[in-house]
Amino acid sequence: MREITFSEALGEAMFEEMSRDPTIFTYGEDIAKQGGIFGAYKSLLGKFPDRVIDTPISEEVIFGSALGAALAGMRPVAEFHFADFLFTGMTAIANQIMKFRYMTGGQAKLHLVLRGPDGISKSAAAQHSESIETIFMHIPGIKVIVPSTPYDMKGLFKTALRSDDPVICFEHKMLYGLKGPVPEEEYYIPFGQADIKKEGKDVTVVATSRMVHESLKAAKNLSKEGIDVEVIDLRTLVPWDREKVLESVKKTHRLVVAHETWKRGGWSAEVASVVQEEVFDYLDAPILRVGAYNVHIPFSPPLQDFVVPDSKSVEDAVRKVVGGAV
Amino acid sequence: MREITFSEALGEAMFEEMSRDPTIFTYGEDIAKQGGIFGAYKSLLGKFPDRVIDTPISEEVIFGSALGAALAGMRPVAEFHFADFLFTGMTAIANQIMKFRYMTGGQAKLHLVLRGPDGISKSAAAQHSESIETIFMHIPGIKVIVPSTPYDMKGLFKTALRSDDPVICFEHKMLYGLKGPVPEEEYYIPFGQADIKKEGKDVTVVATSRMVHESLKAAKNLSKEGIDVEVIDLRTLVPWDREKVLESVKKTHRLVVAHETWKRGGWSAEVASVVQEEVFDYLDAPILRVGAYNVHIPFSPPLQDFVVPDSKSVEDAVRKVVGGAV
Amino acid sequence: MEYSKEFLQSLYVTMVRIRTFEKKAEELFLQGKLPGFIHLYIGEEAIAAGAMVNLRRDDYITSTHRGHGHMIAKGADIKKMMAELYGKETGYCKGKGGSMHIADLSIGVLGANGEVAGGLPIAAGAGMAIKLQKKDNVVVSFFGDGASNRGAFHEALNWCSIYKLPVIFLNENNQFASTERVQETTSVANIADRAIGYNIPGVSIDGNDVIAVYETVKAAVERARSGGGPTLIEAKTYRIKGHFVGDPTLYRQEQEVEEHWANEPIGRFEKRLKELGMLGEEEKKNIWELAKKEVEEAVKFAEESPYPAPEEALTDLFVDDTGYDY
Amino acid sequence: MEYSKEFLQSLYVTMVRIRTFEKKAEELFLQGKLPGFIHLYIGEEAIAAGAMVNLRRDDYITSTHRGHGHMIAKGADIKKMMAELYGKETGYCKGKGGSMHIADLSIGVLGANGEVAGGLPIAAGAGMAIKLQKKDNVVVSFFGDGASNRGAFHEALNWCSIYKLPVIFLNENNQFASTERVQETTSVANIADRAIGYNIPGVSIDGNDVIAVYETVKAAVERARSGGGPTLIEAKTYRIKGHFVGDPTLYRQEQEVEEHWANEPIGRFEKRLKELGMLGEEEKKNIWELAKKEVEEAVKFAEESPYPAPEEALTDLFVDDTGYDY
């Protein structure tokens, strides 16, 4: 199969759906003239001059107008530039978009998408490095997608562009350049279906986004020690695929949940809590979680490396969960 | 001991500390002329004319200016009016206040307090009923207090007013009128010390704010069925008192965690995850969590009652956790 | 200008219908029949009536927490409104929203809003949609004097100006934001002066003069429909009632209110109509009685309607509700 | 006005020091020696130099992502700046912040800021503190043309106007917000025109003329110190370099940049000084050489400094760090 980058996969999804559906338009800061600061829209350059729009630095309107445009019949795709700046227009999302349909008794179809980069890159520091997907899992009202491969990016995003509910898509900065197989034929990936990225029988590792790759790396290393890790990529957090996770834990009896965001209060806690509640008797060891330390992302490379988890962090947790059998 | 209301307790804390410390000032919407929409500042009416300030409806500056005022030597206490409107100025908190000290290598003491009402009241509906304390536990950089009684309100808030770190205080709307004993003598309650509101040996219930009272009510009912519940009030979420919770679970072997906020991704998941990780071998049943359904707070009374947990929800969870012994 | 009796009476009827609805709502609230809290439009009727008569059914508005008048003038069903105020299943939002969240997408009402200035970004989005769809619709966005100090105001006006969107920003300057006088919190003598900062027309008018409102909005709507872009209109009025029903109104003297009663829009317009010989005593009586009857019927409808079933709380968050862990 | 040679040369020296620092930073970045990303102040030096000479050490500034020039002009230690750019332990933020988060509270620099317009609310708060403390300090808040479209701008200007706070809003209109031209995103010809919306003085000046900047800021500072309240100053300049080092700058032609080089502030001022006979060839050479030497030393200092120990990442979040679950 041909290989394209994560960023090209997003571009293709946008291009195909925009070609099909004239109500889709996209806007945000710096997307029209340079194809986005991480190049995600390079493939749209000059293609839909009226429907790819540069905006002022006005996050509350960037997000809030998506609601208005959806209500008036369009399918807006608003870019948030950096996940950190979701906070800058947060009220338009948390108080307006996420509540509107419910508060009005289901009067509206909110076909709108928010998307943009999250996560660390090379020392972008505290205000340009956040992963805050957990917040959108905690507050009800938006579907949350967190793809890890070009294949998933394209398939999930195409589904997002046909969803009648609001969707937020987090694209990890360090994945944009990642190449992977993507079929030429059209395909869609439904939300709520986790993907087993590697089968295994000893321990289940649940991860998303960049941490899927770190987990696969960890699994490879651990296999040398005779530990057979199953790596499950949730792919979407709202909804998340409980069934596949529970099944896997029933098989392996051990679970590690890994994400880049802060461990404290991160979504790994939700997954861990649900799993211990549902399949308590199957667990042979406490569920361990891997996440960032509870500080902000520091600038200096050795500090950033220390704060944010990587394959080693997953390895350590897996070793502990295997050794700590009860 | 004399009894005063929760709201009076807050007023006393403010009055005493403002009398002592001329750098404390407080501001927000509608606080100066009517003592706040829930009467929290009634005791300050006319007392410190320069230091109790009504502001425009400009949440980003209400919060962001607290940072600037603290850096310039004052001790601001900014009111957020309704927890829902924390989102309206969220970036000033999440990107500025919570990151500043860390990003600048510890250059500043951020003696500032954000405070205001959260939680349900009588049908205030989706945009005036939220409990979003979990978000401030997930993102690092602010201490989180969630008092449940007049005694705790006063003691914790006085500590907040002497803290050199940012503090956010969530006061449940339905508690402002609650009366309880508060000594005349000065006292402070340190952060990170949970309070065992009722001792018990069969099940531990961890709760905060309004759910402490619902849990106590549940405990009373359950005692008639011979179930002896221990109710622990965390009182502060950052930091939270792991030790006391772990000790209690080691004793009771069973845990229910209860909060009013959404169950999915709520802080109960963090507590549950930590407990199963730390004292896995002591657990005789899965940890259960009590929280709101994953929808917004609806207006109509029967709907609101259905969505938000109460003493019955706690009772059900306790019965399940006791019955479901393994 | 010359107006037909029919036209002028229609404005009068709209104002009377609003007034009658609001007086009944006040009465019902004081009787404890309505949950939540409500904000009355009494004394401001000329703005909704004069503005809305310029709009087509498929034109849009965004409303506020004080939205009953906007709804009625735009053509809403007052039965469904009243039922919503009661929290009944037959209400506009099936009881999920209440007074502050009423919407009716079938007549272009993109929601009341519990968040001050929450509607402005939504209006901007609807404006974008109209422009992209090459339609000639317009959006009227209502907001208060207090709202004009929120960042969303600034972002929305700049946004609509640069893209020349068909949005009329209709400021209802009723002299108060809750307990605060407009002069205390707002740095300009006329909110309309802020239009200069966005290079769009700004007009200050007597908001208690329904004809002045009509004509000013008419010109703005014509400009907007023909691609001329946004207008900022400030309609000066006075909030005769408390901020919400039950407001202790410690921030002003009764005498001030009485003086303003003399200037309330319905009495004023009545006088003018009588002078023009366009409103007989009998006609007047009929209009008020019809309005009363209509409202009584709405109350009856609401009272006879059932509350929603509690489990209904778990519907309407998403269109595609499958797989969600409520 | 007549100025002493000493005074004029001091302005020149400041500009030369900034330029020298920035050219070195650019060079180092292109050599791959600096992590993260940096935004250069080249071509805008006259604003920082002309403004800051009016400030005392205990006056405050809030800076931006393009903040090196502000820091240097306010008197920062360029060794610590350079070390921070390298992410070294001896840097201003001990390597935690990097270029975008440098602060020096000892000289009143309340932080660079990675969030566009993030500094404006902070400046408002410092202004409140000064007023409450009855001091005669001032705050200068720097922000870009792009920042002037964020809600924070509006809220901060209104806020400082109503309380008459000693805050000078110094807009650096360098014609671009990242890839977007000011005309595309900003609805007024002169950003200073927006002052009318806040009833404060607004002045547009040639920001490449260091004397014009000096005089305009001087008047504003005098007003502010004597209780006259805020001023909005727009200093028009041109961003000669890319938005960040490495920017492909697809949004403009090289020729346009070349034209603007002819107008860059240092060359212009040099010519003027020479005409006035206030800068000899030898003096000039000395100034540049001294600046170069100073920067070389800073680089040496930075390169010889150690990286912070990884565990240092877990300090500096809170003053009181006890009991936190890192």
Ligand SMILES: Cc1ncc(C[n+]2csc(CCOP(=O)(O)OP(=O)(O)O)c2C)c(N)n1
């Ligand atoms: C973002 C936000 N902040 C605060 C509030 C609380 N609040 C509700 S109405 C109101 C005053 C609004 O004043 P104005 O905009 O003039 O409208 P009016 O009530 O006078 O019609 C306030 C502060 C809110 N609903 N939303």
Ligand SMILES: Cc1ncc(C[n+]2csc(CCOP(=O)(O)OP(=O)(O)O)c2C)c(N)n1
């Ligand atoms: C709230 C926010 N939105 C977006 C960004 C990304 N961003 C960084 S700088 C910039 C352009 C800023 O333009 P301007 O204010 O004119 O400052 P300049 O870079 O020209 O000095 C943008 C969009 C950000 N840092 N913060």
Ligand SMILES: [Mg+2]
């Ligand atoms: Mg008002």
Ligand SMILES: [Mg+2]
């Ligand atoms: Mg700029």
